[in-house]
Amino acid sequence: MRALLLLLGCLAFSSAHALNGETLYTNQCSVCHGTDGAGGVGVPLALRAFQQQASDDYIRHTIRYGRPGRVMPAFNRLSDAEISAIIQYIRSLAPGVKPPVWQTTPVKGNPQHGARLFNDHCVACHGKNAQGGTGTGLMFSRPKVLPITAPALNNPGFLHAATDQMIKTIITQGRENTPMPSATSLALKPAEINDIVSYLRSLQKPLPKDTIDEEPAVLVYESPYSYEQTIENVKRAAVGMNFRLIREQPLDYGLAPKNQQSKHKHIVYFCNFKFLYDALSIDPRVGMFLPCRVTVVEDHGTVKVMSINPKRLSHIFNNNQLDKACKEMEDVYTSILEEATL
Numbered sequence: 001m002r003a004l005l006l007l008l009g010c011l012a013f014s015s016a017h018a019l020n021g022e023t024l025y026t027n028q029c030s031v032c033h034g035t036d037g038a039g040g041v042g043v044p045l046a047l048r049a050f051q052q053q054a055s056d057d058y059i060r061h062t063i064r065y066g067r068p069g070r071v072m073p074a075f076n077r078l079s080d081a082e083i084s085a086i087i088q089y090i091r092s093l094a095p096g097v098k099p100p101v102w103q104t105t106p107v108k109g110n111p112q113h114g115a116r117l118f119n120d121h122c123v124a125c126h127g128k129n130a131q132g133g134t135g136t137g138l139m140f141s142r143p144k145v146l147p148i149t150a151p152a153l154n155n156p157g158f159l160h161a162a163t164d165q166m167i168k169t170i171i172t173q174g175r176e177n178t179p180m181p182s183a184t185s186l187a188l189k190p191a192e193i194n195d196i197v198s199y200l201r202s203l204q205k206p207l208p209k210d211t212i213d214e215e216p217a218v219l220v221y222e223s224p225y226s227y228e229q230t231i232e233n234v235k236r237a238a239v240g241m242n243f244r245l246i247r248e249q250p251l252d253y254g255l256a257p258k259n260q261q262s263k264h265k266h267i268v269y270f271c272n273f274k275f276l277y278d279a280l281s282i283d284p285r286v287g288m289f290l291p292c293r294v295t296v297v298e299d300h301g302t303v304k305v306m307s308i309n310p311k312r313l314s315h316i317f318n319n320n321q322l323d324k325a326c327k328e329m330e331d332v333y334t335s336i337l338e339e340a341t342l
Contacts, residue, residue, distance in 0.1 A: 021089030024082055028075060037093040041071060041136055043148055046093035049176040053169055055100050059087050061161035068208050069320035070152050071136050071283075100166070107164035107197040114192075114199030121186050122153075122196070125179060130154040130203060134321060136283050148178070154203040168197050215312040219333055221305045223341040227264065227298040230305060233340035234268050234294050240339070241332055243270040246291050264298040279325050285317055292329070294336060305340055307333045 026035065033039060037046030044050065063083050066074035075083070091099065118130065126132060132152025151158060153167075171193050174182030183193055223230040235245055251265035271291035279286045294307045310333065314326035 019081055019085045021085035021087075021092075024078075024086050025089045028078070029086065032071070037090065039148060043151070044178075045090050047175070047177060048094050048097055049173075049178070051091065051094040051097040051099070053100065053166060053173070053175070055102050055163075055166065056087055058102075058161045058163075058166060059090065060084075062157065063087075065157045065160055065207055066318070067152065067155050067157040069318060070132060070155055070157070071317070071319055072157070073318050074157075100169075102163040102165040102169075104163055105165070106201070107168055107194050109191070109194030109196070109198035111195065111199040111202040114195035114197070114202075117188070117192055117196050118199055121188070125150040126153050130200060134282075136285065136319065150179070153200050156205045156207050159201065159204040160207055164197050164201060167200060168193055171196060215315060216309055217312050219307050219309050219330075219337060221337040221341045223296075223303040223305055225303065225341070227266075227296065227303050230303050230340060231266050231268065231296050234296060234305060234336065235270075237336040237339040238268065238270040238292075238294070241272075241336060243272045243292065243332075245270050251295060251297075266296045267293055268296070269293050275325075275329075279322070279329075282321050282325060283317055283319050286313070286322070286325075289313060292333070294333070294340075305337050307337065309333075 029042075029045075032042035033045050034042075038044050039047070060083055062072070063075050063078065063086065065076075066072045068074075078086075091097070118126075122130070127134075127150070130153035132155070133150035135149050153159075170180070171188070172183045174180045174185070188196075223233075225233060231248070235248070238245060246269040248266065248268045250261040250263070251267050252262050253267075256262075269291050270293070276290055279290065289308060292307075294305060297304050297306070310326040310329035314322050
């Protein structure tokens with residue numbers, strides 16, 4: 001009986017710990033939204049104006065479905081109870097604010113006229129076709145005059161989470177302590193606000209399916225050449241693609257004593273500095289995977305050449321603006337691997 005009670009007590013403690021909203025927020029959200037909800041890459045969740053306009057359902061759907069292609073990931077592995085605990089903690093960041101409950105009644109307006117009004121008043125921040133501001137929200141990748149990157153209002157995640165009434169209220173009131181102005185300051189009439197809401201709603205598309213597994217994590221080619229010759233081939237191919245060799249070393253360099261480092265696993269680093277700068281200006285997180293690198297491995301007489309798959313990284317980063325750069329980099333890696341193994 002004592003053992004049973006001890007087990008139940010441990011389970012209760014474990015459950016309480018797992019549903020600790022502050023712990024969950026710290027582990028899942030703080031890296032983008034700040035430990036105190038002050039914002040950063042993500043919007044400032046502690047902002048009273050945000051909490052006055054964002055319902056619990058809006059936050060719940062945002063956490064669950066994210067913003068496809070816009071840095072905010074979908075937390076589909078969190079349970080409903082865990083999401084509720086996070087929301088409860090977020091609410092504690094703005095004490096005294098009563099969460100709104102929005103009606104789901106659609107706003108009726110003229111979307112064609114709303115599109116013209118959007119281009120006149122909103123496109124400077126929210127982008128053409130409401131695709132959002134550029135960059136991740138990190139200083140290096142967004143205009144310095146903006147404290148945050150303007151959200152993509154055509155995003156299926158946003159439009160799935162936000163009701164028409166919520167969007168209308170944000171346009172009407174603006175958002176204090178952010179660049180978002182009120183309708184009054186823009187001289188917008190109530191009917192014109194309805195038109196803009198109708199235009200934004202007309203952009204809604206179904207939530208996309210997660211296709212990350214459609215791209216392999218690694219590009220691998222088998223080489224008909226010797227281990228040493230394949231390494232030379234990789235270096236020659238990289239230089240031929242207008243990349244500068246940075247360094248080369250055993251794969252376990254720094255992880256094993258020099259006399260014990262592998263003689264059958266080698267890594268070649270190279271870089272095109274213009275491409276590096278352009279990629280970092282889109283999303284500084286790509287710095288974790290740059291400069292570029294190719295690994296050559298010999299195993300039981302078989303030599304293989306491999307690299308990460310940038311198109312897989314595009315899914316992981318959840319930033320559509322990186323798609324073109326990742327496709328270009330995938331083409332470069334494929335060309336180098338193919339030329340080194342021809």
